[in-house]
Amino acid sequence: QQQVKQSPQSLIVQKGGISIINCAYENTAFDYFPWYQQFPGKGPALLIAIRPDVSEKKEGRFTISFNKSAKQFSLHIMDSQPGDSATYFCAASMSGGFKTIFGAGTRLFVKA
Amino acid sequence: EAEVAQSPRYKITEKSQAVAFWCDPISGHATLYWYRQILGQGPELLVQFQDESVVDDSQLPKDRFSAERLKGVDSTLKIQPAELGDSAMYLCASSLLAGANTGELFFGEGSRLTVL
Numbered sequence: 331q332q333q334v335k336q337s338p339q340s341l342i343v344q345k346g347g348i349s350i351i352n353c354a355y356e357n358t359a360f361d362y363f364p365w366y367q368q369f370p371g372k373g374p375a376l377l378i379a380i381r382p383d384v385s386e387k388k389e390g391r392f393t394i395s396f397n398k399s400a401k402q403f404s405l406h407i408m409d410s411q412p413g414d415s416a417t418y419f420c421a422a423s424m425s426g427g428f429k430t431i432f433g434a435g436t437r438l439f440v441k442a
Numbered sequence: 443e444a445e446v447a448q449s450p451r452y453k454i455t456e457k458s459q460a461v462a463f464w465c466d467p468i469s470g471h472a473t474l475y476w477y478r479q480i481l482g483q484g485p486e487l488l489v490q491f492q493d494e495s496v497v498d499d500s501q502l503p504k505d506r507f508s509a510e511r512l513k514g515v516d517s518t519l520k521i522q523p524a525e526l527g528d529s530a531m532y533l534c535a536s537s538l539l540a541g542a543n544t545g546e547l548f549f550g551e552g553s554r555l556t557v558l
Contacts, residue, residue: 336484362545373446373533373549374485419484423545429498430475430547432484 334422336433343440349407351436353420356401360422365394365405366432368417377418378405410440444468446550448534454556460522463553467516467536475547476509476519477533485533491517524557531555 335354343349353363364379380387380394380403387394393406407414417437423430447466455461467474472493477485488507490498493514502509506525511517521528531554535547 364545364547366547371551373535373551374547375549376546379545429487429490430545431487432477434484435482 334420334431334433336420336436338436339434340437341439343410343438345410345412345440345442347410347440349405349410349414349438349440351405351418351420351438352402353404353422353433354400354402355422357422357424358401359424360431362423363394363396363403364421364423364430365392366419366421368419368435374419407438410438412440412442414438415440444548446534446536446548448532448550448553450553451551452554452556454558455524456558457526458523460520461524461528461555462521463519463532463534463555465517465519465534465550467534468548471536471538471548472514473537474511474517475535475537476517477535477549479531479533479552481530488519521555524555526557529555529557 337352365377366374367377368374378389378392380396382398385396391408396403417435419435420433421430449464474491476488478488479485488502489509491511494511507521509519531552533549533552535549537547
């Protein structure tokens with residue numbers, strides 16, 4: 331019940347294309363859903379986050395879509411660039427950061 | 443820009459030896475987390491502190507791992523004795539205050555442990 335399931339494991343996208351990564355959760359007590367971006371040799375860094383009272387949040391080329399009834403959320407990267415090549419983790423937490431659980435990660439490669 | 447500091451960045455040790463990792467969170471951050479990240483997987487929470495108190499250590503292998511945050515600022519994670527399966531990246535993160543409606547974790551660059 332505490333897991334966050336993420337797919338796909340890896341993704342190859344052409345430059346300018348749309349990258350889509352999906353996550354699903356079980357525990358309805360989760361109330362904060364962030365996405366983190368991690369480059370090799372670095373710690374994860376927050377990319378964008380959403381709370382369950384909204385269905386979509388957009389920041390630049392990055393959009394989170396949230397489906398509360400299905401307990402699913404996804405990250406869309408529009409106009410994907412080679413610099414977006416990294417590992418992306420979805421996560422879920424309770425009460426603003428308590429027990430943040432991470433998905434297994436998606437390794438994105440954007441071809442130039 | 444404020445950062446979470448971790449040391450050492452890399453540690454190679456032999457099985458059965460003791461290892462220690464240090465973390466200094468961003469100033470003013472009350473919540474500190476230790477995560478373990480095995481290559482190719484997502485970070486797994488080991489322990490979470492609120493100031494100097496442990497609020498969650500349910501996934502910490504307490505027979506060999508220990509963590510402390512004595513003055514509610516910096517923290518040490520210790521492994522004794524190290525086993526081959528402990529090879530991983532150990533990430534420290536901090537946040538303003540768990541429950542303060544922010545939720546953002548700020549991660550350090552990690553300490554990569556290799557056990558031979």
